Amino acid sequence: MSIVVCAEQRDGSLRKITFEALSEGKRLAEASGETLKALLIGSGIAGLADELKKYGVDEVAVVDNEALAAYAADSYAAVLGAYIAQENPALVLFGHSAVGKELAPRTAAKVDCGLVSDCIAISFADGDYLFSHPVYAGKAIGKYKVAGPVRMATLRPNVFAVAESEGAGAVVDFAPEITASKVTITGAEMASGDRPELTEADIICSGGRGLGGPEGFALIEGLADALGAAVGSSRAAVDAGWREHAAQVGQTGKVVSPNLYVASGISGAIQHLAGMGSSKYIVGINKDGEANIFNVADYGVEGDLNKVIPALIEKLKELQ
Amino acid sequence: MEFVYSDEERMMLQMSKGFAEKEVKPIAKEVDKEHKYPAENVKKMGELGLMGVSVPVEYEGSGMSNICYAIAIEEISRQCASTGVIMSVNNSLACDPVKIFGTEEQKLKYLADMASGRKLGCLGLTEPNAGSDAANLQTTAVLDGDEWVINGRKIFITNGNEADYCVLIAATDKSQGHRGISAFIVDLDNPGFSVGTLEDKLGIRGSSTAELVFEDCRIPKENLLGEVGKGFKVALTTLDGGRIGIASQALGIARAAIEDATAYAKERVQFGKPIAKLQAIQWMLADLSTHYEAARLLTHRAAYLKDQGQPFGKEAAMAKLMAAETAMKAATQGIQILGGYGYTTDYPLERYFRDAKITEIYEGTSEVMRLVIATNVLK
Amino acid sequence: MKIVACIKQTFDTEAKIVIGGDGQISDEGVNLIVNPYDEFAVEEAIRTKEKDGGEVVVVTVGGDKAQEALRYCLAMGADRAVLINDPALVGADSGAVSVALAKLLSEKEAGFDIIFAGKEAVDYGAAQVPSRLAEKLDLAQANVVTAFELSDGKATATREIDGGSETLELALPALISAQKGLNEVRYPSLPGIMKAKRKPLEVLALADLGLSADDVASKIELVSAELPPARKAGQRLTGEVDEVVAKLVQLLQEEAKVI
Numbered sequence: 036m037s038i039v040v041c042a043e044q045r046d047g048s049l050r051k052i053t054f055e056a057l058s059e060g061k062r063l064a065e066a067s068g069e070t071l072k073a074l075l076i077g078s079g080i081a082g083l084a085d086e087l088k089k090y091g092v093d094e095v096a097v098v099d100n101e102a103l104a105a106y107a108a109d110s111y112a113a114v115l116g117a118y119i120a121q122e123n124p125a126l127v128l129f130g131h132s133a134v135g136k137e138l139a140p141r142t143a144a145k146v147d148c149g150l151v152s153d154c155i156a157i158s159f160a161d162g163d164y165l166f167s168h169p170v171y172a173g174k175a176i177g178k179y180k181v182a183g184p185v186r187m188a189t190l191r192p193n194v195f196a197v198a199e200s201e202g203a204g205a206v207v208d209f210a211p212e213i214t215a216s217k218v219t220i221t222g223a224e225m226a227s228g229d230r231p232e233l234t235e236a237d238i239i240c241s242g243g244r245g246l247g248g249p250e251g252f253a254l255i256e257g258l259a260d261a262l263g264a265a266v267g268s269s270r271a272a273v274d275a276g277w278r279e280h281a282a283q284v285g286q287t288g289k290v291v292s293p294n295l296y297v298a299s300g301i302s303g304a305i306q307h308l309a310g311m312g313s314s315k316y317i318v319g320i321n322k323d324g325e326a327n328i329f330n331v332a333d334y335g336v337e338g339d340l341n342k343v344i345p346a347l348i349e350k351l352k353e354l355q
Numbered sequence: 356m357e358f359v360y361s362d363e364e365r366m367m368l369q370m371s372k373g374f375a376e377k378e379v380k381p382i383a384k385e386v387d388k389e390h391k392y393p394a395e396n397v398k399k400m401g402e403l404g405l406m407g408v409s410v411p412v413e414y415e416g417s418g419m420s421n422i423c424y425a426i427a428i429e430e431i432s433r434q435c436a437s438t439g440v441i442m443s444v445n446n447s448l449a450c451d452p453v454k455i456f457g458t459e460e461q462k463l464k465y466l467a468d469m470a471s472g473r474k475l476g477c478l479g480l481t482e483p484n485a486g487s488d489a490a491n492l493q494t495t496a497v498l499d500g501d502e503w504v505i506n507g508r509k510i511f512i513t514n515g516n517e518a519d520y521c522v523l524i525a526a527t528d529k530s531q532g533h534r535g536i537s538a539f540i541v542d543l544d545n546p547g548f549s550v551g552t553l554e555d556k557l558g559i560r561g562s563s564t565a566e567l568v569f570e571d572c573r574i575p576k577e578n579l580l581g582e583v584g585k586g587f588k589v590a591l592t593t594l595d596g597g598r599i600g601i602a603s604q605a606l607g608i609a610r611a612a613i614e615d616a617t618a619y620a621k622e623r624v625q626f627g628k629p630i631a632k633l634q635a636i637q638w639m640l641a642d643l644s645t646h647y648e649a650a651r652l653l654t655h656r657a658a659y660l661k662d663q664g665q666p667f668g669k670e671a672a673m674a675k676l677m678a679a680e681t682a683m684k685a686a687t688q689g690i691q692i693l694g695g696y697g698y699t700t701d702y703p704l705e706r707y708f709r710d711a712k713i714t715e716i717y718e719g720t721s722e723v724m725r726l727v728i729a730t731n732v733l734k
Numbered sequence: 735m736k737i738v739a740c741i742k743q744t745f746d747t748e749a750k751i752v753i754g755g756d757g758q759i760s761d762e763g764v765n766l767i768v769n770p771y772d773e774f775a776v777e778e779a780i781r782t783k784e785k786d787g788g789e790v791v792v793v794t795v796g797g798d799k800a801q802e803a804l805r806y807c808l809a810m811g812a813d814r815a816v817l818i819n820d821p822a823l824v825g826a827d828s829g830a831v832s833v834a835l836a837k838l839l840s841e842k843e844a845g846f847d848i849i850f851a852g853k854e855a856v857d858y859g860a861a862q863v864p865s866r867l868a869e870k871l872d873l874a875q876a877n878v879v880t881a882f883e884l885s886d887g888k889a890t891a892t893r894e895i896d897g898g899s900e901t902l903e904l905a906l907p908a909l910i911s912a913q914k915g916l917n918e919v920r921y922p923s924l925p926g927i928m929k930a931k932r933k934p935l936e937v938l939a940l941a942d943l944g945l946s947a948d949d950v951a952s953k954i955e956l957v958s959a960e961l962p963p964a965r966k967a968g969q970r971l972t973g974e975v976d977e978v979v980a981k982l983v984q985l986l987q988e989e990a991k992v993i
Contacts, residue, residue, distance in 0.1 A: 045896075108865060108875055108877070109868075109869075109875070133877075133878065133893075133895045133896045134895075136854075136861050136865075136878075137875070137877040138865075139862075140828065140860075140861070140862035140863075140864075141865040141866065141868060141869045141875075142869075143829065143862070143866065144829070144832060144866035144867075144870050145869050148953060149829060149953030149954040150828070150829070150862060150954070151860075151954055152859065152860040152861055153860075153861075165957065168860075169859070169962070170858050170859060170959070171745065171749075171751045171759070171856075171858075173962060174750075174961075174962070175753065175759055175959050175960065175962070176959065176960055176961075176962055177958075177959045178958050178959070178960070179955060180955045181954045181955075182954070216874075217874030217904065217905055217908075218874045218902050218903070219902065219903045219904075220900055220901070220902055221902065221903050222900065222901040223898060223899070223900045223901070224898050225897055232896050235896070237992075238992070238993070262993060280915045281894060281899075286747055287770060287856070288914075295986065295990070295993065305748075308965075312962070312965060313962075315990075315992065316986070316990045316992050317965075317968075318982065318986070329967055330965075330967045331965040331966075332967065333968035333969065333990065334969055334971060334982055334986070334990075335967070335968065335969065335971065336971050336978055336982060337970060337972060338975060338978065343978065343979065347979045347982065349979075350979050350980060351983065351993075354983070
């Protein structure tokens, strides 16, 4: 049997989460003795198979069809359903990305299997997989088993380490019957600028109520540019209308786990910690020495962010 | 005896708590600091039905119980005692007397206006020389043809600066003492009415406390509320009900202080451990929580009796006395738990402290509450 | 038009999570609310009805207490509610819940034009039921929707994608999963709360739907729950701004090795 990774590409580029999923898939395949396969769906994407081979896949199945040029949950799930019916894998992995969050459960319903969402760890022991999934916004971690034969999981971005490895690397075509989607995409608007996407970013600079107003985010953006970081926001700043909800980190926003999270003017309410508590390093900048952010920050800077951040930007520029 | 919420009460709790946290809390500090009347929120509260909670639906109220009313006032006051008292005065002191003593015409016009939140009400009772001694009124109403002519000054009137209508208590025959007092509904658009001095107060700074000035203010004859000479009863009945509102307001302030102090005690580390681990702090929180629960049971029981149409004056007095003293104690000790931080305006404890004090004074001081209770106990 | 809103009763987001003696998360003394994302769904359902007419039916799978959540939605302005309550569904996984809901919506409550659901529940955060339901009912779906419009029998939705947003057109019937920002959720007015008491709330067991316990057997099993390792306060940097900043950069480079 096999472990299948559903590769995610957008506009002909593979998403970072795909490499993370393949790396984790490889690790699990070695533990369980399964083969590692990848399924690549889209139009004019056959060339991406080479990139997938770097992560130890034994086989890449390519579904290249014009009708699949745009991602849609229903038509993609139909392809996955056909592939799973043929392949009968033990485990199918998706990214817990916007696409994976929708496609995985839709596919799981199609093939009638169990799915654990938003995993931060998967282990294989005693002949079964054990999935760790944070619940209650990270206030607890549930460990799950899934009754087979097919199991599914979505993986939280930025948690699983990427590692290249060797694999047989065969490329095969898969050409199931295509069902047309009931959904038409009529427009897309991508965030401008070259800042990384929040859930994928290695570094995130976030601002909160302590910025004093929407103009305070200019400082955060300056710092983000100096660090090559994404810009996040606390709920307070979003509720005040200083930032769009898409930037919100926390229980009712995005869950992120960057290598470095710089929280400026954020008190560190439990709802915010739920969204960034799994960051590898946290820096807190706050003038209130009692702010809760200092209870979780690896490095706490007690001071006026209007002085600290410009000085920090200056220092970072010196280094470049 | 049952101590569980009905569906209606649970939903009221959920709704008023949600509204208070989302709409009232964010501006509470500003309302206090800037003496800012929270007009937007008062309007929203009208739309939600919070300005006439126990007024029947046919008069555009919400037709809910007094327990529901108590729950809502507590939740609003938990976040902002100023907003709580604005709501309490409109419900208890303006809607209630018209609901109980008003004619059908008065209810359809004035009660519906106030219960729906279209108009704001106040109660014109206190005068410079008639505070707790309500029978010693100097404001007079004299019948002249088809109109009552009102002259005099009322002071310390909550909502006085914004109110559209006033339930006014005035002397129609000074020689008769409290039997010469009558109640009226006054449309404050009338010529002859003006707002006098606005008080600068220790607490509840977002609600106005105004002087009402009547100089040959003429109102229609039919705006008499109840009978001539029965105004003292209108006043006393109204105040009995108002005490449930103020007790609930005090409960909200007490809970705010207890919750904030508890959260702080769990976070604040001294001598290597959170101060919540210290017995001195634990005992304070234990006592305050016990007093709060006791006051809440008294308040809800008074509201229950009122819902059942039974006498509740003694119970309302007990509830207000207990809740007000608990609020004051909770705010005082809450500041103590926060230490120096509690004394600063960075934390809301000092606001709770300033807001709590008035609950021991208005709508009957704690001394008057004890008098009411004693009179009932000794009779 | 028949509009369905799927909801779940969840822990209050401020609830403190306690692991009970049985290794499972304890719900003792926890305040229960309507899942916040589902509130956006209910709100959008009511707004759609207010604009285009029809009825709003709120459905959920849950225990006796879930009636409170349904009443709350009725107080907001929904017309009817259906609770699927069965001992076999206690602790049901997303797959089982969607089996029960799909059966309800394809038979007893068939004939809907649109289904609204929250994009995920704040308790388990699985985000599975809406997509599973869309598949089982063979519906067009739009996930994580921040704007919605209905005209001439066609739905237009804006959904969040990683790094941006997309606008979709969906033929009805369709399923929309709501994200924060879709609308401002109303509070139930007090007259609404009073009216809710008299609105129909139907409670159905699995047998009423023609399902057996086997049909809703969970495929995932919670083996154990544990609290995450607590983060500790690290180093506090104090002093002149220039010194503090220099120290911070040094630590990030040499100790954390993140820049």
